[in-house]
Amino acid sequence: MINGRTKTCGLIGNPVEHTMSPTIHNRLSEMLHTNLVYVPFHVEKNLLQEAVEGAFALNLWGLNVTVPYKSEVLTYLKEVDPLAARIGAVNTLVKTEGGYKGYNTDMPGLFRALESDGIQIPGEHIIVLGAGGAARAVTVLLAEKGAEEIILCNRTIEKAGKIADEVNGYMGRNVVRVLPLSGYEELKGRKYLAIQATSVGLHPNDQDAIILDKDFYNLLHTGYDLIFNPSSTRFMKLTEEAGGRAINGLKMLLYQGIISYELWNGIQVSQESAMEIYKLLKEEMG
Numbered sequence: 001m002i003n004g005r006t007k008t009c010g011l012i013g014n015p016v017e018h019t020m021s022p023t024i025h026n027r028l029s030e031m032l033h034t035n036l037v038y039v040p041f042h043v044e045k046n047l048l049q050e051a052v053e054g055a056f057a058l059n060l061w062g063l064n065v066t067v068p069y070k071s072e073v074l075t076y077l078k079e080v081d082p083l084a085a086r087i088g089a090v091n092t093l094v095k096t097e098g099g100y101k102g103y104n105t106d107m108p109g110l111f112r113a114l115e116s117d118g119i120q121i122p123g124e125h126i127i128v129l130g131a132g133g134a135a136r137a138v139t140v141l142l143a144e145k146g147a148e149e150i151i152l153c154n155r156t157i158e159k160a161g162k163i164a165d166e167v168n169g170y171m172g173r174n175v176v177r178v179l180p181l182s183g184y185e186e187l188k189g190r191k192y193l194a195i196q197a198t199s200v201g202l203h204p205n206d207q208d209a210i211i212l213d214k215d216f217y218n219l220l221h222t223g224y225d226l227i228f229n230p231s232s233t234r235f236m237k238l239t240e241e242a243g244g245r246a247i248n249g250l251k252m253l254l255y256q257g258i259i260s261y262e263l264w265n266g267i268q269v270s271q272e273s274a275m276e277i278y279k280l281l282k283e284e285m286g
C-alpha cells in the first residue's frame with residue numbers, strides 16, 4: 001500500500017528491463033512490513049549526473065547502480081565507502097545529508113554467498129578467470145579475506161598484470177600472480193576453487209566457456225560462475241563432468257540485494273527471509 005510516507009528506492013542503469021532486483025526489494029518490504037517501494041529507472045548514456053542529482057532532489061531513499069554506471073557514478077557522490085573505493089565500483093547509494101554515499105555490496109554479497117555454500121576463502125588457493133571490472137573486484141575481495149594465493153588467468157595478460165600489481169601493492173605481499181589462459185599446466189599438484197568472472201557463457205551464448213579443455217577442470221574442487229543465466233553454464237557443466245562442485249551467481253545477486261536493503265533500512269535480514277527471496281528468484285529464472 002503506497003501512501004504519503006512510502007520511501008522510494010530504485011535501480012539506475014542501461015538497460016534495466018531484465019532486472020530481478022524489484023523482486024528482491026519489494027518482496028522483502030512485503031515480508032518485513034517496510035513502507036518502501038523499489039522501481040527500475042532506465043538512464044540514458046549522457047544523463048547520469050542529472051539522474052543522481054534528480055534522485056537526491058526527489059528524496060529517493062536509496063539506489064542500486066548497474067551496468068554501465070558502476071564506476072562513472074563515483075564522480076557524483078558525496079562520499080564513498082573505503083571498500084567500494086578500492087574496488088573502484090559502486091552498486092548501492094545511500095542518501096545522506098547533502099548527497100549520496102556509495103557502497104559496493106556485490107563483493108560482500110559474493111562473500112556471503114560463498115559462506116552460505118560452505119566455501120572458505122582464508123588459506124585457499126583460488127583461480128580467478130578474467131581481468132575486467134568483475135574479476136578486479138573479486139580479486140580485491142579474496143585478497144582482503146585472506147586467500148593464500150590468487151591466480152589471475154586472462155586472455156590479455158597485461159590487464160591481469162595491472163590488477164595484480166595494484167592489489168599486491170596495497171596488500172604488501174605477493175598474493176596475486178598472473179597466468180595466460182593456456183598456462184594452467186603448471187598448476188597441477190593441488191585442487192583449486194575457480195571463480196569465473198567473465199561474460200563468456202552468458203545467455204544466449206550458453207555453449208561457450210572461457211576454457212574448454214577437460215584438463216583444466218580436473219584441477220578444480222569447485223567452479224563458481226558469477227553468471228546465473230543460464231542457471232547451469234558450460235563452465236559449470238565442465239566442472240561437474242570433471243567431478244567438481246559447480247555453483248552459479250544467483251546467490252551473489254540475492255545477497256548483494258539483501259546487503260543493500262540492510263544499508264537502506266538499518267536492519268539485519270534473517271537467513272530465513274533471505275532464503276524465501278532466493279526461492280522466488282529461482283522461480284523467476286524458471
Ligand code: ATR
Nearest residue numbers: 130131132133134135154155156159198199200210
Ligand atoms: P566486466 O567489467 O563486466 O567484468 P569486461 O571488462 O568486459 O567485463 O571484461 C571481460 C573479461 O572477459 C575480460 O577479462 C576479457 O578478456 P580480455 O581482457 O582479454 O579482453 C574476458 N573475455 C571476454 N570475452 C572473452 C573470450 N571470448 N575469451 C577469453 N576471454 C574473454
